[in-house]
Amino acid sequence: MSEPLRKFLFSLTIVFPAIMGLVRYRNADHRYRPFFYYIFYSLFNELFVFFYIDPHATKQASIINWEIFNLVECMVLLVQFYYWQRFKNNKLLFLGLLGVALAGWLSENFVFSTIYSFNPVFLIAYSFALVLLSINTINHQVVNYNRSISKNALFIICVGMVIFFIYTIVIFTILATNNKHTKAFSSVFEIRVYINALTNILYAIGIYLIPGKTLHRNIFQEK
Amino acid sequence: MGEREYQFYEAVMILALLIGIIIAYFIITIIRYHRRYIKLQKERILAEITIQENERKRIATDLHDGLGPVLSSVKLHINTVELVNASDKAIIDKAGKHIDEIIRSMRQISYNLLPNTLERKGLLEAIREFTTLINERRELRIELQVLKGFPIPREKEIHIFRMIQEIVHNTLKHAGANSLKIGLGEDDGFLLILAQDDGKGFDVARAKEESAGLGLKSLESRTEILNGQLIIESTPNRGTEHFIKIPV
Numbered sequence: 381m382s383e384p385l386r387k388f389l390f391s392l393t394i395v396f397p398a399i400m401g402l403v404r405y406r407n408a409d410h411r412y413r414p415f416f417y418y419i420f421y422s423l424f425n426e427l428f429v430f431f432y433i434d435p436h437a438t439k440q441a442s443i444i445n446w447e448i449f450n451l452v453e454c455m456v457l458l459v460q461f462y463y464w465q466r467f468k469n470n471k472l473l474f475l476g477l478l479g480v481a482l483a484g485w486l487s488e489n490f491v492f493s494t495i496y497s498f499n500p501v502f503l504i505a506y507s508f509a510l511v512l513l514s515i516n517t518i519n520h521q522v523v524n525y526n527r528s529i530s531k532n533a534l535f536i537i538c539v540g541m542v543i544f545f546i547y548t549i550v551i552f553t554i555l556a557t558n559n560k561h562t563k564a565f566s567s568v569f570e571i572r573v574y575i576n577a578l579t580n581i582l583y584a585i586g587i588y589l590i591p592g593k594t595l596h597r598n599i600f601q602e603k
Numbered sequence: 604m605g606e607r608e609y610q611f612y613e614a615v616m617i618l619a620l621l622i623g624i625i626i627a628y629f630i631i632t633i634i635r636y637h638r639r640y641i642k643l644q645k646e647r648i649l650a651e652i653t654i655q656e657n658e659r660k661r662i663a664t665d666l667h668d669g670l671g672p673v674l675s676s677v678k679l680h681i682n683t684v685e686l687v688n689a690s691d692k693a694i695i696d697k698a699g700k701h702i703d704e705i706i707r708s709m710r711q712i713s714y715n716l717l718p719n720t721l722e723r724k725g726l727l728e729a730i731r732e733f734t735t736l737i738n739e740r741r742e743l744r745i746e747l748q749v750l751k752g753f754p755i756p757r758e759k760e761i762h763i764f765r766m767i768q769e770i771v772h773n774t775l776k777h778a779g780a781n782s783l784k785i786g787l788g789e790d791d792g793f794l795l796i797l798a799q800d801d802g803k804g805f806d807v808a809r810a811k812e813e814s815a816g817l818g819l820k821s822l823e824s825r826t827e828i829l830n831g832q833l834i835i836e837s838t839p840n841r842g843t844e845h846f847i848k849i850p851v
C-alpha cells in the first residue's frame with residue numbers, strides 16, 4: 381500500500397464521527413451543532429485534499445487550503461465552546477477572542493508572511509487556547525456532572541481535543557523550529573496520523589453519547 | 604536516516620510516548636476520582652436526607668399522637684364544665700374555639716412534616732390528597748393523571764412525594780402559573796413523572812448556577828439518591844416541564 385493511501389485511510393477515520401453525526405444530527409442536543417459542522421467540514425476537507433488538491437493542485441494551493449482549514453477549525457470550535465457556555469454567556473469576551481483569532485490569522489498570512497508558505501504560529505496558538513478551554517470544560521464536568529463521567533459526551537469530546545491539540549502543539553513546534561525537511565521530520569509527522577485516528581474514534585463515541593433534544597416522552601399523550 | 608537524525612527521531616518518539624502516558628494517566632485518574640467522589644457525595648446526601656426525614660417523622664408523630672389527643676381531651680373537659688354565668692360561658696366557648704384552631708394548625712404542621720396518608724395508604728393516595736388540598740386553595744389548578752398503578756418500594760415513596768411537593772411549591776411560588784399537569788406512568792421498570800405548568804418559565808442553566816434557593820438542589824439530590832434522572836426544560840413565557848425517571 382502506498383504511503384499517501386495509507387495516510388488517507390487513517391485520516392478517513394473521520395468517517396466514523398461523520399456517520400454518527402448524520403445519524404444523531406436531528407435528535408441531538410442543539411448545543412452540539414457547531415461540533416457536527418466541524419466534523420462534516422473535516423470529512424469534506426479530507427476528501428477534497430485527497431481527490432482534488434493532492435493529484436491536481438499545486439503545493440501552494442494545498443497550503444492555502446490548510447491555512448483556511450485552520451481558520452475555520454479555530455472559529456467553529458470557539459463557537460462550540462461558546463455554545464457549551466464556557467464563556468459564562470460573556471458575549472464580549474467571546475467576540476473579542478474571535479476577533480483576536482481572525483486578526484492573528486490575517487497578520488500571520490498577509491503581514492508577517494504570505495498565505496503560500498507554511499505558517500504554524502496561528503495553529504500552535506489556537507491549539508493552545510483550545511487545550512485550555514477543553515481542560516476547563518473537563519473540570520467543569522467533573523464538578524457538575526453527577527453520573528458516570530466516562531459516559532459524558534462533553535467529557536469524551538474534550539478529552540479528544542486535549543489529546544489532538546497537545547500533539548498538534550508538540551509536532552508543529554518541532555516542525556516550526558527546524559525547517560529541514562528530512563526523513564526524521566516526516567516520521568515525526570506520522571504521530572499526528574495515529575493521534576488523528578484515535579481522536580476521531582473518541583469523537584464518534586462522544587457524538588453517540590450526546591444527549592437527545594428532548595429526553596422525555598410526553599406521558600400525557602399515552603393515555 | 605543518518606545517526607543524528609535517528610537520535611532526534613528517537614527523542615521525539617520518547618517525548619510523544621511520555622506525553623501520551625501523562626494524558627492517559629490524567630484521564631484515568633479523573634474518571635476514578637470522579638467515581639469515588641460521586642459515591643461519597645451520594646452517601647452523604649442519603650445520610651443527611653434520611654436523618655432529616657426521620658426527624659420530621661418523629662416530630663409529626665409526636666404532634667399527631669402525643670399533643671393531639673391531649674388537646675382533644677382538654678376540650679372535652681372544658682365542655683363538661685357547668686356554668687351559669689353568661690360571661691364565663693363566653694370565655695369557655697372562646698377557649699374551645701382556640702383549642703380547635705390549635706388542633707387544626709397542629710394537624711396541618713404534622714401533615715406538612717409527613718402526610719399520614721403516605722404511611723397508611725401509600726404514595727398515590729398521598730399525592731392525590733396533596734393535590735386536592737392545593738386545588739381547594741384555588742391558587743393553582745392541578746390536574747393529576749395516573750396512567751396505571753404500579754408498585755413502588757416503600758423507601759422510595761417519601762422521596763418521590765417530596766419531589767412532587769417541591770415541584771408544586773416551586774410552581775406556586777415562582778412560576779405564576781394557572782395550571783399544572785402532573786402525569787405518573789411506568790415504563791420498563793422505571794417510574795416516569797412529568798409535570799407541565801403554563802407559567803412564565805425561567806432560564807434553567809442560570810438558575811442552576813446562580814440560584815441560592817434550595818428547591819432545585821433538593822430535587823437534584825433526591826433524584827441522585829434514587830439513581831434517577833431529572834430533566835427540567837423551560838422557555839420564558841412558555842412554561843416549565845419537569846421530567847423525572849426513577850428505577851423502581
